[in-house]
Amino acid sequence: MGGFFSSTTNESESHDESESDYDKYEDIMEAETTGASWETAQQDKLEYSDKYGDIMEAETTGASWETAQQDKLEYSGPAASEKMAEMDAGKMEKYKTKILNVADFFEIDPAVIAAIISRESRAGNTIKDQDGWGDWNPKRNAYNAFGLMQVDVNPKGGNHTAEGRWDSEIHIQQGTRILVEFIDKFSSWPKEQQLKGGIAAYNVGDLKVESYGNVDKLTTGGDYSNDVVARAKWYKENFSFE
Template identity: 45%
Template sequence: MLFLVIFAVVGVAIADDPSCYLSSANGNSGQCAHIDTCPYSFYVSNKCPSYGNDVKCCYNCHLGGCSISGGGSTGGTGSGGYGNIMAVDTTGASSQTASQDGIGYGGTGASNQLASNDLSRLNSYKSQIFNAANAKNMDAAVIAAIISRESRAGAALAADGTGDHGNGYGLMQVDIRYHSVEGGPYSTTHIKQGTQILIDTINCVKRRHPDWTAEMALKGGLSGYNAGCGNVQSYAGMDDGTTGDDYGNDVAARAQWLKGNGF
């Protein structure tokens, strides 16, 4: 019966690999299947070694509510070890940021619309985003939200993958003035680098503000991804000086919307 339930969720399965089916998430065994058959289920990338890169170990649980056990090590749950994005308070995008899509209002509704406008492009990089999320133990929705804000999921990039007057590189706009870029502009390697920069910034915020909760540090890290850890002087004023004076709030709101829309 358990097999039939999982089969219905993840689609047509490929022959099982022990490292996958001997593991479980929330009590449900994993099954090797093509990535396209479990886009809204949780998966990890290193448990079906007998097959190609497009085959993942899929589990019948939604990303963010999954807890894996057994079957050896995983690349991380993907929901992230840096706080719950859904518990982050946010005022959303400023009217300045919203205006880039002709949206005549600010707030979380504007952030939701901006993320929605980018969703089809974000889905094109879903495999890379989830692979980086698993590898770095970061919420995929957070990564996707940064990509939406930084490059409009690639739409704002030049042909060579640069943006921000040539200073930013790739989907996550890694600043080439301070970092040696890794991988192609749309690659998993690039997204891993950008995610590590975010993690380093979150950890810096934690050191500067040891009394902050994980969610406060996560939001501070998002803000600092744009303007630097040193700009995160206070919780209420962390976005002062960021692009649009709303970066952390906008990205947090986009991530919350994306969490319910495939990421």
């Protein structure tokens, strides 16, 4: 489950910001444009990796044994993460355009978004029968998370209000907005470490990410950021986002 609130925003502030970003996103996505010319584009040869670090340079130990047991794998580590990412690739195809649109807007590598979707909902496979809801909480008698990216709606967790359909571009936009806000929390870290810290915080909140050395100490399975990074590397190398 992901999508905790940032430690420096309260519910009303975060909700207002969400609405502002939503309107901004909608306006931009609906505007007609022919885009930049080739000459203009060459003035600034920025890649996704320039803003939030290069996912291929991020360190990873991959999936824990606990996480690997989701697919009853007999091994853990990066190979397990890669196998699970590959298993989800076919289902991920239907969301490719939506992922790309959101990635372009936030200037983040689409492979990172795909990796979180793979980890959180197995590209929708684990939540499709519950209309996108996941992580049932018997104490609350309610689900804790929503959508492909399993945005945290638990009042004692992220306390977000779900936006859009569970498999919509608006939902992916909400989850990615939460992610990049967390990445920015670790701006004093080197870029690839900052990216990894933000991914871990997406799962547990930034206050529970104690240090880079213990980035996954409190995350689900003790491996959340390491697993997501390994899955993202697989998508970067093997999944066409064109």
